[in-house]
Every structure is written in C-alpha cells, then in structure tokens.
Amino acid sequence: MTKKVKDEILLDHNADGIDRRGFLKCMAWAGTGALCVMQGGVLKSYSLSRLSDLGASAATAGELSFVQISDSHMGFNKPANPDVAGTLKAAVDKINALSNAPEFLLHTGDISHLSKPEEFENVDQILKGTSKEVFFVPGEHDVLNDDGAQFRERYGKGAKGAGWYSFEKKGVHFIGLVNVMNLKAGGLGTLGHEQLEWLEDDVKHLKHSTPIVVFAHIPLWAVYPEWGWGTEDSAQALAYLKKFGSVTVLNGHIHQTMQKVEGNVTFHTAASTAFPQPQPGKADSPGPMKVPAEQLRSVLGITDVNYVRGQHALAVVDSSLA
Amino acid sequence: MRRGVWILEMAAAVVVAAALLVSGSRGFAASVEQAQTSSAEVKIDNFSFGPAALTVAAGTTVTWTNRDDIPHTVVSEDKVLKSKVLDTDEKFSFTFTKPGTYGYFCSIHPKMTGKVVVQ
Numbered sequence: 001m002t003k004k005v006k007d008e009i010l011l012d013h014n015a016d017g018i019d020r021r022g023f024l025k026c027m028a029w030a031g032t033g034a035l036c037v038m039q040g041g042v043l044k045s046y047s048l049s050r051l052s053d054l055g056a057s058a059a060t061a062g063e064l065s066f067v068q069i070s071d072s073h074m075g076f077n078k079p080a081n082p083d084v085a086g087t088l089k090a091a092v093d094k095i096n097a098l099s100n101a102p103e104f105l106l107h108t109g110d111i112s113h114l115s116k117p118e119e120f121e122n123v124d125q126i127l128k129g130t131s132k133e134v135f136f137v138p139g140e141h142d143v144l145n146d147d148g149a150q151f152r153e154r155y156g157k158g159a160k161g162a163g164w165y166s167f168e169k170k171g172v173h174f175i176g177l178v179n180v181m182n183l184k185a186g187g188l189g190t191l192g193h194e195q196l197e198w199l200e201d202d203v204k205h206l207k208h209s210t211p212i213v214v215f216a217h218i219p220l221w222a223v224y225p226e227w228g229w230g231t232e233d234s235a236q237a238l239a240y241l242k243k244f245g246s247v248t249v250l251n252g253h254i255h256q257t258m259q260k261v262e263g264n265v266t267f268h269t270a271a272s273t274a275f276p277q278p279q280p281g282k283a284d285s286p287g288p289m290k291v292p293a294e295q296l297r298s299v300l301g302i303t304d305v306n307y308v309r310g311q312h313a314l315a316v317v318d319s320s321l322a
Numbered sequence: 323m324r325r326g327v328w329i330l331e332m333a334a335a336v337v338v339a340a341a342l343l344v345s346g347s348r349g350f351a352a353s354v355e356q357a358q359t360s361s362a363e364v365k366i367d368n369f370s371f372g373p374a375a376l377t378v379a380a381g382t383t384v385t386w387t388n389r390d391d392i393p394h395t396v397v398s399e400d401k402v403l404k405s406k407v408l409d410t411d412e413k414f415s416f417t418f419t420k421p422g423t424y425g426y427f428c429s430i431h432p433k434m435t436g437k438v439v440v441q
Contacts, residue, residue, distance in 0.1 A: 078391040078410065114393060114409060140430045144393070144407040185399055185427035185435050227369075228433040285369035288391050 064170040067095050067102040067132075068215070068303040070252030071272035073141065074123045075113035080275040080288035081296060084113075085122060090321045091273045091302050092129040098304060103169065105132050108252035108270060109139025109180065109217030115146065120154055138163055139217040139253060140180040148181060164195050166202050172307055173206055175199065177216035179231045189218030189231035196233065200240045211246040211307060211314065219251040221260060221267045224280035229254050238265060248314050250303070254286075257301070257318045268316050271301035298322040361385065364436065366394050366408075366428075371436035378418060380440050385415040397429040 072088045081087060095102065105127065112119035120142075127134055136155040143151055148162055156163035162178040177199070179189035191199075203212070214220065220237065222230035231237075241247045247265040255277035260267045275288045276299040283289070291299055298320045306315040360379060365372045366388045378384065386396050388408040396405040396414050403426045405414035418424065418440040428434035 080391065114407060141393070144395075144430070183429055183432040185425065185432055187432045226433070228431055285390075287369065 064172055064307040065098075065100050065102045066104050066106060066169075066305050067098070068106045068108060068250050068252075068270050068305060069095075069273055070108040070217075070270040070303075071110040071139065071255055071274055072107070072123055073110055073113040073272065073274035074119040075116060076274055076288075078275075078288060080290045081300075084274040085126065087297065087300050087321060088123065088126050088273045089129070090297060091300070092126060094302050094319060094321060095130050095132075100304075100306065102132065102304065105130060105134040106174075106176075106215050106250065107134055107136045108215050108250060109137050110141045110252065110272075111136065111139070112142055115142055115144040115150060117150065120150070124154075135167070135174070135176060135215075137176045137178055137216055138180055140183070143180060148178075160198055161192075161194055164198065170307070172211045172213055173203070175202065175212065175214045177214060177220075177237070179216050179218045179220070179234075187232055188225060188228055189216075189234075191231060191233050191237055196236050196240075199237055203240055203244075206244070208243050209245055211248075212241055212244050213248045213250065213305075213314075214241070215250040217251065218253045219267070219269055220249050221262070223254055223258060223269070227280065227286045229280065229286070241265070246314065248305070248316070250305070254280075255289075256299075257303070259316070266314070266316075268303070270303045271299070271318060271320070273300055273302070273321070276300065363387065365389055366434075369394075369428075369431055369434055371434060374436045375439065376437070377439040377441060380419055380421050381417070382440070383415055383417040384438055385413050387411065387413050393430065394428045394434065395430055396426055398424055398426045 069091055073084055074088070076084050095105070107127075111123050136151075138148055138151045138155075142148070152159065152163050156165075159165040159176075162181045164176055164178050166173060166175045168174070177191060177195065179191050182190055182192060184190065206212075214237075216231075218231050219229055220231050220234040224230070242263075245264055249265060249267045251267070251269045252272070254269050255272035255275065256269065256279065257271050258267075258269045276291060277286050278289050301318055301320045304317040304319065306317070308315070360382045362376055362378050362382055362384045364376060364384060364386045366386060367390065369390065369392075371386070376384065386405070386408070388394050388410060391410055393407045393409050395407055396403055398404070403416055403424060407430070408414055418438060421440045424438045424440065426436055426438070
C-alpha cells in the first residue's frame with residue numbers, strides 16, 4: 001500500500017518552508033476522490049477507484065461520520081459556473097446517497113458570494129434537504145460590508161468573538177475558528193490574539209487522547225502564501241494542539257482538495273460546491289477556473305469524514321459531484 | 323464610510339472655494355478648473371491593481387474598476403479609503419485633495435496592494 005500511496009502524490013511542497021519537521025507530503029487531487037486514513041499520525045491515502053483494494057468496510061464504518069462542504073458561493077453567476085444553486089443541490093443529493101449516513105454537516109465558509117441575505121437564505125433552504133444540523137464558520141465572502149454582523153446573527157448564536165466556538169460529538173472535540181476578519185494589507189488569514197487565548201483555554205482541560213477536529217475557512221497551513229493561502233498566526237494555534245494524539249484540520253477557500261500530515265496533525269482542504277480554482281501558481285491569479293461544462297461536476301465535491309473510536313483513526317473521503 | 327467621504331467632499335469644496343477666491347483676484351481660474359476635472363483610472367485584473375502605483379495631482383478623482391469574476395474592495399488601513407465590495411464591473415471613485423502617499427489593499431484578498439501618490 002505504501003508503494004501505491006507514493007504513486008498518488010501529485011504535488012510535493014518540499015519548498016514551502018513548513019515541511020522540514022518529519023514526514024510531510026502534500027497531495028492535490030483534481031477531479032478524483034481520495035480516501036485518507038490516519039493511524040497513529042500517519043496518513044494513508046488512496047484514490048476512490050482503489051477502495052476495493054483497501055477492504056473499504058473497515059475504514060468507512062465507524063462511530064462518528066460527518067460531511068464537510070465548502071465554498072458554495074451562492075450568488076456567483078459567472079461562466080465558471082452559472083448555476084451554483086444546482087451544484088449545491090447535487091452536493092445535497094450526494095450526501096443523502098451516502099451509505100453511511102452522516103450525523104451532521106460542517107460548512108467551512110464562503111456560504112454566500114456577496115454576503116446578501118437572499119444568498120444565505122438560499123443556501124439554508126437547499127441544505128434543509130439533508131435534514132442535518134449544519135455547523136458554519138465564515139469565509140471572507142460572508143463578512144462583506146458589515147464585519148460579519150449578519151453571519152453572527154444567522155449562524156453564530158452562542159459563539160464567541162467573531163463567531164468561534166467548540167462542541168463535542170461522541171468524544172470528538174470540534175473547534176470552529178474564524179480567520180477571515182481584520183485582514184491586514186499584504187497579509188494572510190488571521191486568527192488574532194483574543195481567539196488564540198480562547199483556544200488555549202478551550203483545550204486546556206481536555207485529555208490528550210481526545211480526538212480534535214479544527215475547521216476554519218482559510219487553510220491553517222501555508223498552502224501558497226503568494227496567493228494568500230495560509231494563516232499568519234496558525235502556528236500558535238497548532239502549538240496549543242500539540243499535546244493531542246490526533247488532530248485533523250479541515251479548511252476550504254482554495255476550491256480544491258489537498259492533504260498534508262505534520263506530526264499528529266492531518267490537514268485537509270475541501271473542494272468547492274461552486275467552482276474550481278487553479279493549482280497553486282499554475283495560473284496568473286487564483287480566480288475561478290473555467291472548465292468544460294461536462295467536466296464541471298467532476299471538480300466540485302463534498303468531503304465525508306469518519307471517526308473510528310479506539311483505532312486512533314479518522315478517515316477522510318472526498319467525492320466529486322459527477 | 324459615507325460620512326468620511328462627505329467630510330472630504332466638504333473639505334474639497336472649501337479648498338476649491340478658497341482657491342476660487344484667491345485665483346479670482348489673480349486671474350488663475352483656468353488652473354483651478356483643470357484641478358477640478360482631472361481624473362485617473364485603476365483597473366483591477368487578475369487579483370492585482372493596475373497600475374499598482376499611481377501618481378496624481380491634488381484634486382484628482384481616481385476611479386477603480388473591478389474587471390475580475392471575483393469581488394474586491396479598495397481600502398486603506400486608516401479607512402480613509404473604504405469602498406463597498408465591488409462586484410464585476412463595479413466602480414469606486416475617490417477625490418484626493420491632500421498631498422501624500424495613500425497605500426491601500428483589497429480587504430478580501432489582502433495580498434492585493436497598491437498606492438496613490440498625491441502631489
């Protein structure tokens with residue numbers, strides 16, 4: 001299997017300045033699905049087409065299953081996808097068709113394109129089609145013009161600060177962070193002092209064996225700082241999580257799936273349900289990437305995450321909307 | 323934000339009125355008129371401001387146009403410049419009355435930076 005995993009590496013960020021600490025690989029998948037299983041801090045990754053080799057039932061049956069969706073950009077209507085409502089509905093159909101029904105959904109931001117009330121409302125109505133509880137964190141497109149007041153009113157009741165919070169599900173500790181506020185000229189995503197202090201306090205009393213899932217919009221690792229794909233003060237946040245044996249970080253923002261392992265931390269970015277963006281540095285800018293209409297749904301997707309208690313494993317499965 | 327622009331517009335009006343008073347007595351009305359009508363353009367393409375550095379005379383109105391498929395803003399850290407979010411083909415204009423260097427960025431994509439030097 002190790003041999004096969006090596007064969008799957010499409011992109012290796014050896015030069016990104018982060019990957020000096022131990023084993024580090026980064027994989028980018030364009031249009032295909034990936035199944036990732038983390039065991040003892042080591043990520044094993046297989047393309048969906050090879051699930052049969054894995055004996056999939058062991059990895060896909062667990063005690064907690066949830067789905068991450070991201071970057072629905074409701075209101076976007078440019079050539080890269082003139083029907084973002086249609087592709088979000090396709091994501092809902094995909095979720096409803098999962099053999100292992102998820103307990104809830106995480107939405108990692110850019111719910112709307114322009115922070116308009118009708119855009120949020122449209123997403124809420126479509127997601128009702130899953131009959132699942134949805135946990136949100138904002139993307140930069142959700143806090144335009146009003147510093148996030150509308151987002152907090154709609155999704156952040158009971159949350160702290162700009163909308164950060166934590167909750168427990170079946171022994172797994174989930175932490176929703178906000179890194180799209182108060183961005184500085186020339187800078188990256190920012191968590192800020194107040195949120196970092198809250199995070200330190202939030203995890204202080206947890207057992208080291210508690211599995212941690214952190215979700216935030218902008219990647220908490222330096223995917224490609226030249227395009228702003230990273231978070232200034234994420235290292236401080238990760239330092240507070242160092243003591244835990246299993247940490248999974250789920251992000252959106254870059255409209256493509258990527259994974260990386262660093263010590264006990266697995267990083268994963270989800271596909272958008274709206275439109276794809278280019279691979280880091282592979283275009284003049286990170287703007288929407290137009291692909292032939294018949295290929296669009298193969299580069300959009302959802303992420304299914306499965307936790308198996310006692311096996312120290314978290315399985316992450318990306319599937320396209322095609 | 324609107325209040326800030328309004329104050330600046332008022333300030334501009336006061337400056338122009340004062341200039342008219344002075345120039346009226348000295349016969350320099352033509353130069354004042356030129357200052358009032360001068361304008362400059364900044365285009366937003368591919369997540370960058372073009373030109374990224376622009377030099378204009380005091381009194382110039384600069385207009386930014388977003389030509390990307392993604393919304394952008396024009397904001398300075400001191401909030402002297404603060405556009406609303408600009409969707410595709412939307413514009414934002416600001417009249418610079420005081421000399422100085424005005425750095426700005428897109429608050430949604432902060433890697434996008436630019437400056438206007440007012441002489």
